[in-house]
Amino acid sequence: MTKSGAESLVPEDFDFEAIHKARSTTPLDERRRCPECRSTRVYQISDDPRGWTDADSDFGCENCQAHFDEPIRGGFDE
Numbered sequence: 001m002t003k004s005g006a007e008s009l010v011p012e013d014f015d016f017e018a019i020h021k022a023r024s025t026t027p028l029d030e031r032r033r034c035p036e037c038r039s040t041r042v043y044q045i046s047d048d049p050r051g052w053t054d055a056d057s058d059f060g061c062e063n064c065q066a067h068f069d070e071p072i073r074g075g076f077d078e
């Protein structure tokens with residue numbers, strides 16, 4: 001009888017360190033978040049090719065379609 005199958009769940013070539021590095025090299029400034037749903041899929045409306053200029057808000061969320069003046073910035077870790 002084998003002790004446990006838990007160890008085989010993580011492949012040996014699974015590179016935790018690379019993932020960690022990739023996360024930590026993301027500039028805080030880039031980690032803008034939607035205040036509504038906290039998604040990072042936030043874009044600047046003035047940069048948007050669809051030209052959403054109907055609102056006073058400068059940012060939009062691709063996730064929940066919210067518009068807002070200021071995204072939440074960085075800091076959170078889910």
Ligand SMILES: [Zn+2]
Pocket residue numbers: 034035036037038039061062063064065066
């Ligand atoms: Zn959102």
